[in-house]
Amino acid sequence: MNRVINRAKALFALVILLTAGIAVFVVEYLIYSESWVMFPGSPHVYGHSNTGDGIVTDRDGVLLMDTxxxxxxxxxxxxRKAMIHWLGDRQGNISTPVLSHYAREMVGYNIFSGVYDYGDATGQVTLTLSSQVQKAALEAMGDYKGTVAVYNYKTGEIICAVSTPAYDPDNVPDIAGDTTGVWDGAYMNRFLKSTYTPGSIFKIVTAVAALETIPDIQEQTFTCAGTVEYGIDKVTCMAEHGTLTFKDAFLRSCNCSFAHIAGQLGGETLQRYAKLLGVTESMSFDGVSTNAGNLQAQGQADVLVAWSAIGQHKDLINPCQFMTLVGAIANGGSGVKPYVVSQVSGGSYTTHEASAESMGRVMSRQTAQTLQAMMRNNVENSYGDENFAGFTVCAKSGTAEVGGDKKPNAMFAGFVTDEEYPLAFIVAVEEGGFGKTVCVPILEKVLSACKTELAP
Ligand SMILES: [Zn+2]
Known part of the structure; x- marks a missing residue:
C-alpha cells in the first residue's frame, strides 16, 4: 500500500512540475516571442524568405528602396545618392537604421499566427523626407563636404537632410582605394554623426544665456576697438566695430562685444545653458541617435570662456541638434523632436504613425521672441531678404576657424516665420570659407525646393 501511495505522490509531483514548466514557457512566449522571432539574426525574417521586407517611399510616395x-x-x-545615408548600401558600409528599427512593424508579427506576410502585400515605411528637396540639396552642395537640413519645427518632420560626399549605391566608387580625399567620411551621415566647430552661430546660445540671466542686457552698450586683451592672450574682431548695442553686436557678430558678455555670464552659466539648450547632449529618434556636441567653458580662464562664447575654443555642435535648437526659438521657446519616419505599415495595417513630440521649454517665450527679432534683423540688414526664395527668414551665420591650413567651416542656421512654412534649417559646409557667402546660395536653392514641395 505504501509503495502505491509513494508512486502516486511522485507522479503527482511530476505532473505539478510539468504544468509549472508549461506555464513558465507560455508566459515567456507571450512576453518574448516577438523579440525571439524578430531578433536581427533571424534567417526566417531577414533571410531570403523576406517576410520582413518591403518598400521605403518618400513623403510623396516616390519609391526609394524595395527590399x-x-x-x-x-x-x-x-x-539614390541623396538618400544613401538614410537607406544604406548593399555592402553594409552604411546601415539602414529605419528598416531595422521598424522591422517588426513592417512584418506585423502576431503571437498566435506567428510571422505573416499578408499574401502579396509587403511592409512599407514612409519617410518624412522629400526626394525632390533632397535632390536639390545634393546639387546645391556641389563638391563641398557637409550637410544641409530642413525640418518642420511645429510637427518635427525632417523634410531634407543631405550629407555629402554621397555616392550612388548602384555604382559604388573605389572609396577604399581613394587617395585624393574626395570620399573622406563618405559612409557617415554628417547630419546625425558629425560635430562641427560652430563659429558665430554659437552666439545664439550665448545670446539666450545673456537674455535669460543679465536683466539689462538689451540696454547695455559695448565698445569694440578690434581686440580685447587678457594678459598675453586676446580676442579679436575682423574690424573695429565702435559702440554697439546687444542687437548690433549680434548683427555685426562682434567678438569683442561677446567677449564682454561672456565676462558677465561666466563659464559656469555658459556651460549650463549649452546643456539646457541640448548642445552638449545627444538625441534619438526612429532608431538613430546623434552625436553630442561639446563646450569647455566651466572653470576655464576668462579668455577661453570668451572664445567659447563666440563658438571657438573646444566648442562643437551637432547639425541635427542645432537645427532643433533654432526650431525651438522659432516655436516660442519649446523644441519639437525631429523624426524621419512618418508611417509604417504591415500589409493593410498601419503599425506606426508619427506625431509631434515636444522636447519641453528651453527658454522663456520672451527670450525666444527677442532672439527671433534679432535674427530677423540679421537677414534684413546683413544677409539680404531677397536671398531666401521669398520667405521671411531669421538667421545667424558663422565662419568657424578649424586650424591648420584649412579654410574655415561655413555655417548658417535659422528658420522661416511664414505661417504655412514653419521650417528650421542648418547648413554646414566644411572648408567652405565665409559663412554667409557660401551657405546662403545653397540654402536658397533648398528653400526654393521646399516651397514647391510644401505648397498648400
Ligand atoms: Zn567687434
Missing amino acids: VSGKTYAQDEAV
Whole structure:
C-alpha cells in the first residue's frame, strides 16, 4: 500500500512540475516571442524568405528602396545618392537604421499566427523626407563636404537632410582605394554623426544665456576697438566695430562685444545653458541617435570662456541638434523632436504613425521672441531678404576657424516665420570659407525646393 501511495505522490509531483514548466514557457512566449522571432539574426525574417521586407517611399510616395528581393534603389541616380545615408548600401558600409528599427512593424508579427506576410502585400515605411528637396540639396552642395537640413519645427518632420560626399549605391566608387580625399567620411551621415566647430552661430546660445540671466542686457552698450586683451592672450574682431548695442553686436557678430558678455555670464552659466539648450547632449529618434556636441567653458580662464562664447575654443555642435535648437526659438521657446519616419505599415495595417513630440521649454517665450527679432534683423540688414526664395527668414551665420591650413567651416542656421512654412534649417559646409557667402546660395536653392514641395 505504501509503495502505491509513494508512486502516486511522485507522479503527482511530476505532473505539478510539468504544468509549472508549461506555464513558465507560455508566459515567456507571450512576453518574448516577438523579440525571439524578430531578433536581427533571424534567417526566417531577414533571410531570403523576406517576410520582413518591403518598400521605403518618400513623403510623396516616390519609391526609394524595395527590399523584397535584395535591395533595389530609386530609378533616379541623384535620388539614390541623396538618400544613401538614410537607406544604406548593399555592402553594409552604411546601415539602414529605419528598416531595422521598424522591422517588426513592417512584418506585423502576431503571437498566435506567428510571422505573416499578408499574401502579396509587403511592409512599407514612409519617410518624412522629400526626394525632390533632397535632390536639390545634393546639387546645391556641389563638391563641398557637409550637410544641409530642413525640418518642420511645429510637427518635427525632417523634410531634407543631405550629407555629402554621397555616392550612388548602384555604382559604388573605389572609396577604399581613394587617395585624393574626395570620399573622406563618405559612409557617415554628417547630419546625425558629425560635430562641427560652430563659429558665430554659437552666439545664439550665448545670446539666450545673456537674455535669460543679465536683466539689462538689451540696454547695455559695448565698445569694440578690434581686440580685447587678457594678459598675453586676446580676442579679436575682423574690424573695429565702435559702440554697439546687444542687437548690433549680434548683427555685426562682434567678438569683442561677446567677449564682454561672456565676462558677465561666466563659464559656469555658459556651460549650463549649452546643456539646457541640448548642445552638449545627444538625441534619438526612429532608431538613430546623434552625436553630442561639446563646450569647455566651466572653470576655464576668462579668455577661453570668451572664445567659447563666440563658438571657438573646444566648442562643437551637432547639425541635427542645432537645427532643433533654432526650431525651438522659432516655436516660442519649446523644441519639437525631429523624426524621419512618418508611417509604417504591415500589409493593410498601419503599425506606426508619427506625431509631434515636444522636447519641453528651453527658454522663456520672451527670450525666444527677442532672439527671433534679432535674427530677423540679421537677414534684413546683413544677409539680404531677397536671398531666401521669398520667405521671411531669421538667421545667424558663422565662419568657424578649424586650424591648420584649412579654410574655415561655413555655417548658417535659422528658420522661416511664414505661417504655412514653419521650417528650421542648418547648413554646414566644411572648408567652405565665409559663412554667409557660401551657405546662403545653397540654402536658397533648398528653400526654393521646399516651397514647391510644401505648397498648400
Ligand atoms: Zn567687434
